[in-house]
Structure formats: structure tokens, C-alpha cells
Amino acid sequence: MNGFSDLGVAVIGTGFIGTVHIGALRRLGMHITGVLGSNAARGAERAAALGVPRAYDSLDQLLVDPAVDAVHVTSPNHAHYAQVKAILAAGKHVICEKPLAMTSAESAEMVELARASGRVAAVCYNTRFYPLNQQARGMVAAGDLGDIRLVTGHYHQDWLARASDWNWRLETDEGGTLRSVADIGTHWIDLVSFIAGARPTAILAELATFIPERQRPLGPVETFAKAGGQASEARHIETDDAALILLRFANGARGSITTSQVSHGRKNAMNWEISGADGSAAWDSEHPDHLWLGHREVPNQVLQRDPGLMNALGSAAASLPGGHVEGFADTFFSLFRAVYTDILAGRRSEQANYASFEDGHYEMLFCDAVIRSAREGGWVDVGGQG
């Protein structure tokens, strides 16, 4: 084997995010062997629509295909654990969507299985791969901002703002106990922990479910799509529409995040601001090619994404030259490029900067802490960091 085109890749899940994975894999020149849909008919329909040669009828059929070296898991959260276990047992590399599992007990086991398998196992925390987020990581690591003091921001969306908005993520048994925190909040925590070089060790959380009853359509609805005029049934909702969380980081920094999936006008808006002893930086996913750099004594700056202007980490994550803007889909390209470089080498490299299963497990421990804090109404430690 000597290049990406020698690797066979199968994708589980054919919805919004599975389609994004397929686009990035194609751009890398990967050989996509086939897809596995939520049922055989759906898989066949999506394979035809996406121009993928094969729809597998079952996970077993996918796993015995000798052409498959790696499997992407983009199914709903409740399916990740069993699918990842089977993939690793079959000796394949795995790239799993976030959150890694439904519980930290599941994710702890997945970490052990991945370790024992010797395969490359990655979690799709893709926002690390906006080039200017890598740039920020490089700046913090080089001490450009000094010791980190404050880490603040939000991740807000509006696609679940109405009682008629529906998705499997709303249901505890399909998406997990937490929703806005697990689905988008863990993206933010993973990203700022990566940039700041430290994770939250204690948190104080407040959860809100503003829409406790929603209409579930009787037919299928894609993520971010409207149900249309379908017949529906009322469902009681227990997962969080929004959350406010205070954070204490291992390096002494303090922080806060709000998550929301009911903020009108915010389509997919993730932002952070980090203040250190010697400078500040801020980034906003709605303007992802600009990094704000704040100074006290000299004028503030805005660094525009250009591989020739960024530090080593930033330019290594760029997928386009000069000032060509990069967005959401490009982050999957750059993330997969890093993962498949390791897969070709046979193992995760020392310098790997994509999220590992250990990182995915930390996010599940973070979710546990949020649930505990919200129930108990006080600060709690995020476990498992001894």
C-alpha cells in the first residue's frame, strides 16, 4: 500500500453527515467500497443517489468485505458502541462521529478495545481542523498569549427552535441523556481544550428544556430538515434545548459556555475567546477564515487564513492555497487526511492532533459531570482524570 487510493473505506449512515464524509473521502481519492443505510432499501437508494458502487445489506456483510480497511460510523449515537466494537473486532480502522457513545461506561470500553486492537481509532471532532483553530493551538503552545486565564464562548443553532422541529437527537434512547451539550457542546469543549492545552476539571451546569412537548412526524426527517405536512404524534422531551456551564480548567484558567439549539438566527454558530496574560484571540465559525488577535498596547489584528501567513500547525491544516476561503466541509477533508496518513503508517503518530477515543471518552465524562451538576445544583469534578 502506498497511497490513499489503495485504501478501501465503507461508510455507515447516509444522512447529512454521512454525505459530508463521502464528499471529503472522494476529495482525498479514497476508494469508497460502499455504504450501509438505516435499512437495505434506504441504503440502496442513497448509494445510487451518491454514486457509491454498493449498498451493504448488513454490518456483517460490510465487515466480511476484504476490500474494507476502515469504516466511518455516522449512524445515530445509540448505534455507535455496538458498531465500533464489531468494526474493531473485524480488524478495521474506525472513524466515529461524536459523541463517541451513549454513556461513559460504553466509551471507557471502546477506549480499551481500540487500544488492544492496535487500529487507528478517531472521533470526528472536526472543528479542530479549521486552519485558524490549529493556528491558535500553535500560538498558545508557543506562549504567544501567555498563561491562559479565560476561555469563553458559545455554540448556538436554531434548527430545533419550534415545537414542530424534530430529530432523533431529541429522544433520550436514541441520542443520549443530554442533547445540546452532547451534540454541540462537546464540540466546543474538545476544541477549546485542544487550543488551550488543558481540559475542564470541574464544572457548574444549568440545563433548560424550553419545549417539553414536540410533534414527532410519523415518517422520516433528515437532520436540519423540516417535517413538512406529515402526520405527527406528541412526544414529551427530556433532553436539553440549551445549557449554561461554568468551567475550571486544569491549567488554572476559568471559562464558560452556553449551548443552544433554539436560538433563532444562529444556524451553526460556534465561537470562542481566549484571554491570556500577554494577549487574546477569538474565532467565530460564521467567519472561520479570520482570527482576531487582541493586544493592550498596540492595535488589535485580524489574521486572514492564508497558508503563507500562518504558523506550522495552521498551514499544515489548510487545504487550499492563498486566500481561498475554507469551511465546514474542508475540515473533514483535513481531519481525514491526518487520520489516513496514520492509517497508511499503521498507527497513530506522536504528533497526531485529531481526537482519539480517549478524547471522546473525556467528553462522555464531561457529559456525566453536567448531568450530576444540573441535578445536584453545584460544582462537580469531571471524573477519570487522575
Ligand code: SOE
Ligand atoms: C446537529 O446539531 C449537528 O449536525 C451536529 O450533530 C454536528 O456535529 C455539527 O457539526 C453540526 O450540527
